[in-house]
Amino acid sequence: MEEKHSNSKLLHTPYPKPDAYKALSMPVYHSAAYEFESAEQMELAFTGKAADHTYSRITNPTVQYFEDRVRAITCAFSVTALNSGMAAISNTIITLAKSGSNIITSRHLFGNTYSFFASTLEAFGVEIRFCNLTNVDEVEAHIDANTCAVFLEIITNPQMEVVDLKAISAVAKQKGVPIIADTTIVPFCAFKAKDFGINIEIVSSTKYISGGATSLGGLIIDYCNFDWLSSPKLHVMAKEFGPAAFTAKLRKEIHRNLGSYMTPHAAYMQTLGLETLSLRYERATSTCKQLVERLEKLPEIESVNYTGLHSNKFHDLSKEQFGSRPGAMFTFDLSSRDACFAFMNKLKLIKRATNLFDNKTLAIHPASTIFGTFTAEVRREMNVSDKTIRISVGLEDVDDLFSDIKHAIK
Numbered sequence: 001m002e003e004k005h006s007n008s009k010l011l012h013t014p015y016p017k018p019d020a021y022k023a024l025s026m027p028v029y030h031s032a033a034y035e036f037e038s039a040e041q042m043e044l045a046f047t048g049k050a051a052d053h054t055y056s057r058i059t060n061p062t063v064q065y066f067e068d069r070v071r072a073i074t075c076a077f078s079v080t081a082l083n084s085g086m087a088a089i090s091n092t093i094i095t096l097a098k099s100g101s102n103i104i105t106s107r108h109l110f111g112n113t114y115s116f117f118a119s120t121l122e123a124f125g126v127e128i129r130f131c132n133l134t135n136v137d138e139v140e141a142h143i144d145a146n147t148c149a150v151f152l153e154i155i156t157n158p159q160m161e162v163v164d165l166k167a168i169s170a171v172a173k174q175k176g177v178p179i180i181a182d183t184t185i186v187p188f189c190a191f192k193a194k195d196f197g198i199n200i201e202i203v204s205s206t207k208y209i210s211g212g213a214t215s216l217g218g219l220i221i222d223y224c225n226f227d228w229l230s231s232p233k234l235h236v237m238a239k240e241f242g243p244a245a246f247t248a249k250l251r252k253e254i255h256r257n258l259g260s261y262m263t264p265h266a267a268y269m270q271t272l273g274l275e276t277l278s279l280r281y282e283r284a285t286s287t288c289k290q291l292v293e294r295l296e297k298l299p300e301i302e303s304v305n306y307t308g309l310h311s312n313k314f315h316d317l318s319k320e321q322f323g324s325r326p327g328a329m330f331t332f333d334l335s336s337r338d339a340c341f342a343f344m345n346k347l348k349l350i351k352r353a354t355n356l357f358d359n360k361t362l363a364i365h366p367a368s369t370i371f372g373t374f375t376a377e378v379r380r381e382m383n384v385s386d387k388t389i390r391i392s393v394g395l396e397d398v399d400d401l402f403s404d405i406k407h408a409i410k
């Protein structure tokens with residue numbers, strides 16, 4: 001048979017071991033530990049010479065199956081599933097960074113990622129070099145021998161900024177620095193990170209993958225396409241493990257010690273979510289595109305920000321990287337903060353809630369919520385405006401969403 005396409009591959013990924021009852025859904029192995037036939041077998045498992053499960057903080061059959069499925073469709077070398085997107089980010093950075101190293105990134109980041117960089121990591125002697133990632137020369141000028149990674153989000157939220165991934169990864173590659181990309185906004189069914197030179201892909205699977213906000217989760221996807229000999233921390237591991245050095249450090253040390261592996265129940269739900277990911281993504285992004293085109297024409301809205309719109313300054317680059325429907329999230333600006341609050345309070349169908357890519361459409365005023373505890377100055381630096389509303393589009397009918405928004409901005 002020919003090589004299967006990704007949806008077929010995803011649905012027919014074999015179980016790690018055949019199920020005794022031939023269950024069609026992966027059984028949920030709610031077990032902390034696993035029994036061994038002999039002391040010899042136990043020694044082999046605990047020293048990594050046999051692939052048996054020992055303890056569910058390290059590996060678990062249900063979670064492994066979820067990881068295998070993601071691996072089948074991304075064609076990655078390894079996938080690690082953790083219990084939130086933030087766990088995926090923190091485990092990745094702690095695998096790469098040490099006191100004295102620096103990370104190049106932007107201030108246009110998911111709120112907790114920003115706080116993790118600016119507060120948590122700084123306290124451990126890791127320097128964060130915030131710069132404008134849309135300016136490749138600026139990125140190049142910030143890289144030095146202690147740079148352990150360039151970290152970026154493929155479409156920033158709520159600024160909706162798009163980085164030229166091929167240009168930035170070419171510079172990073174030439175300087176021997178890995179690119180870590182948070183691709184939560186455009187999932188792997190629609191965006192092939194590896195084709196754009198990304199080395200480590202991070203996804204908050206809480207969003208599209210969970211299948212309707214059922215559970216939290218995070219993925220670390222390693223494409224094994226970086227020479228870790230140039231890494232300030234991994235060059236020793238690289239002599240033994242070559243391009244697999246990142247995964248070796250992560251799986252043999254960091255993730256075990258931080259203890260944030262995905263739970264089997266979450267892995268079960270996220271495996272179900274994965275089965276309908278591309279269908280839901282198609283539907284939500286198609287609704288999103290129709291909605292933004294209609295909203296652009298309303299006089300009460302100052303501007304609509306979606307990189308799939310021709311009016312958007314990132315349109316061409318976005319199209320080249322993410323196709324004509326780049327995600328199911330957009331923002332728009334009203335005349336003032338008060339107008340935004342009045343809008344939020346008048347919504348009838350759309351839910352007032354944080355989160356992205358639930359099956360239900362969600363609205364939030366980012367400046368007063370996600371960024372509400374930051375000072376006005378930090379919000380300005382992060383380009384988070386008081387006049388902006390963020391919408392995450394779900395699976396409702398587009399006419400109903402349009403009516404709800406139109407009524408609420410009056």
Ligand SMILES: *Cc1c(COP(=O)(O)O)cnc(C)c1O
Nearest residue numbers: 084085086110182184204206217
């Ligand atoms: C939600 C989100 C995260 C964090 O994920 P959690 O699963 O909530 O920990 C990170 N990055 C982006 C872009 C997100 O939207």
